[in-house]
Amino acid sequence: MTHAVAPALVIHGGAGVIKRDMSPAKEKAVRAAMTKALQDGYAQLKAGKSAIDAVTTAITVLEDDPNFNAGKGSVFTHDGKNEMDAAVMDGESLRAGSVAGVHRVKNPILLARAVMEHSPHVMLVGEGAEAFAKDQGVALVDPSYFRTEERWQQLQKALKEDNDKKPHSDPEHAALESAKHFGTVGAVALDGQGHLAAGTSTGGMTDKRWGRVGDSPIIGAGTYANAQCAVSGTGWGEFYIRAVAAHEICMKVSMLGEPIERAAAEVINQEIPSMGGNGGAIALDANGNIAMPFNTDGMYRGWIGADGVPHVAIYDDEPDPSNHPPAPASSTN
Template identity: 45%
Template sequence: MMFAKQLVGLLVIVMAIGCTKMEGQNKAANQDTTKKDWALVIHGGAGTISKEKPDSVVKAYKSDLDEALSVGEKILKEGGSALDAVESVINYLENNPKFNAGKGAVFTHDGGHELDAAIMLGNNRKAGTITGVKTIKNPISLARLVMENSKHIMFAGEGAEEYANQFDLERVNQEYFYTESRHKAWKRAIEEEKQDGAQSSVIEPGIPGDFFDEKKLGTVGAVAVDKDGQIVAGTSTGGMTNKKFGRVGDVPIVGAGTYASNEVAVSMTGWGEKIMQAVSGHTVSAYMKHKPATVQEAGNYLLQDVLNEGEAGMIAVDKNGNTYLNMNTQGMFRGTSDSEGNRKVAIW
């Protein structure tokens, strides 16, 4: 009799565990598990975005986002790799002075430019990152070379420049990165700092001065999945205006601003220190795997429950081509496209 009661109790426990596991699986199954041939998501910075600008300015930014999407779409439609698509999209954004990466990079406290970038493959978690480079026209391309050719993952400052000497990468002088709006933002930051005598005058990562409240957030990034199921994340940035003493933000930190796993590829934009504290990219991936959860649920968890309002924006794609692009800021330059004809660009 006692044995029978114990057996019944054990069966109840097993059934309860099974039901709990099934509930979690059903929750994760709410998303579309049909594999898309390819999907692409891009961002060009998140922050306080004024809606008071002329239609011509808004159209110009949307046109550039549209062109960036087209660059990646062409590669993916023709059966190319997500890695090539992500690098090419970010190259376009790095070459566009409207964005805080490459040509449009913000100024450091010393009046120069220091750039960071990272790229990562989800299927094998290979990654390459660089930080504090000063002569690399397209930092994301150097990050890819690190990933593909080095036993190390990250190179910094002079070491990154020396590593780049091994390759046929386009190099530029510091004057190349100059833009008038960034220079004006830097001068204002310096004046504010003199008046305040406080680190609080540092402008947190700059976005184009003709469009944004310059005291908010920046960076560019792309995530993609291709016909072979490879998911890739890439991010590139000029950092924050008036940054000091070799400051490193979230972008080149694997698991923070850039991350890719079997579950998802993530690129963040926003206040780098907050993104690092939340280990944001890895948090999204782990939430999806262990909850389990959809990419939408994981993204909302990060932006709504972990980070505070006004701190970040995020783009992501999972292995099936389900995409996520959202922010807890007022707006984010963003766009998405996939093999099923879903396509959009947005700011607010």
């Protein structure tokens, strides 16, 4: 006999330099979009749909909102283009799909799902991914759709900083400055059948070069789910790739039996910073326990559970779900 599980959905809209000098209008818009993403995704779960349905629905809302660095609000590369990456993974079957370096896909998360469900592959990139999108009827748009003035000005500032830097300046510092705009979005969900899923979508780093790809579309790095755990990361992607961060969290849960709060905190607030990286993550286990550690000024984050009430937080002093006592203090918050 199977026991009914209370569905849950957790989302993030990026971690990083999030100060309290955000305009009231922008903060209101961010909180409204996060709330809508939670409500729309949770409606899928309440209707008996899968965790994958909830994840892709929630992320699509955030991709369509210019306040997040994914889809419509994606940042610009050094060459003045938008290059987007996304991934989705089904914890029950371990099926996954991802795309990287796409320029014209309106909702990269939907293309990642199409790769998972309708191709023999896991990862498609660039023009090939867009050709597959056309075959699958996934919406393509003119690249101008992704242009927002705020993101364009962020690129101009980064280009000026590039020009002002001395030849011997620290390249890691330069990369960190670019990382200020890494508002990647993601979602993890637990459906009524007890199945987990994870998804992540991003526009990458402002001023990135050479077709750089971060952790978001790399299964195990920025996105991972199995039967016991689902994780979506947001942060300095190179370090998440090197730590295989999302997979590491889930292995601590599923193989070592660690509580998800502790597992996530160990990777995000200890391992990643010890290498020089920063960021955050959202994580969910098969019992509906939530973790959302971050070691930056803030992380756009939200959750909705059995009570059906959406909760949204931005700054580091706002409360998170208290399913369990906090993990041991190891955060660099």
